[in-house]
Amino acid sequence: MRTEHRPSPAVARPNPWQWLRYAFGGRLPRRLSAWVLADTTGPGWARRHLSRSVVQLMPLVVLCMFVPVGTAYRLTAALGGLLVGLMYSLALMVETTEHRVAKAGYPAGTAARLREERAERARTARVEQRHPYRVGGAGSFD
Template identity: 30%
Template sequence: MDGNDSPTVSGQDRKLAVARPVVQRPPLTGRVHYLLGGTLPPAYNDWVSHDLTGPGWRLRQATRPFLLMLPFALIFALLPGELEVRAIVVAFLLISGIGLGFATSGFFRNRRLEQHGFPPIFPTSDDEDEGDGDNS
């Protein structure tokens, strides 16, 4: 080190080192409420926007069903029965939870964005409009 206590990386232009604004995170109870599908107050809109549109949004969306499936997997793991059967059921629940999370991440991201007052990212399906004129 050269003894400088600068916040920039060595060799980086100081003009490019811009401090990022601090995003207010909701408390743990607010995050659990959000995880279960609830709406957060407008004070947390920056956090919600980053959660649903920032890097890693798809993984975060896929993790939600996995986390919601954990209590059920734990209950099935504790039920009496053969160990192999219980392990297969638990694995099925957790793998299907994460698979469903990846499969539906775009839909639920749009739903959550609209729920918090943001415009949807992906366009809605045109299938809903096709049958309107033909059904007389």
């Protein structure tokens, strides 16, 4: 079984400007590669992806506020644009995070593999918690 790459607590984090660039799809310095992997595979990775998507969509929402029409139209356009953008972001979430990991220097498929391994460990832990006496295969007791 492959071991999961877990950065130590001392892993370098991007500064706010680097994070903003990263949120808009920019590449981070090589020394932050471990952080990128943890960001795209750790618990809460989908929430962080959606946060980056909201940051990407904010300029559109702000621009909608300056269109010379009624307030209701501006708010509807801003909210509609935000919702459609988030829908596309959700649809492409796995591919987008995989692309971020590849730009950080990891082989294609690394993020998906690590997330699947983490999910499998969580499933195994839940089964062991429900059936603490089941040690071997199906139906075997020690």
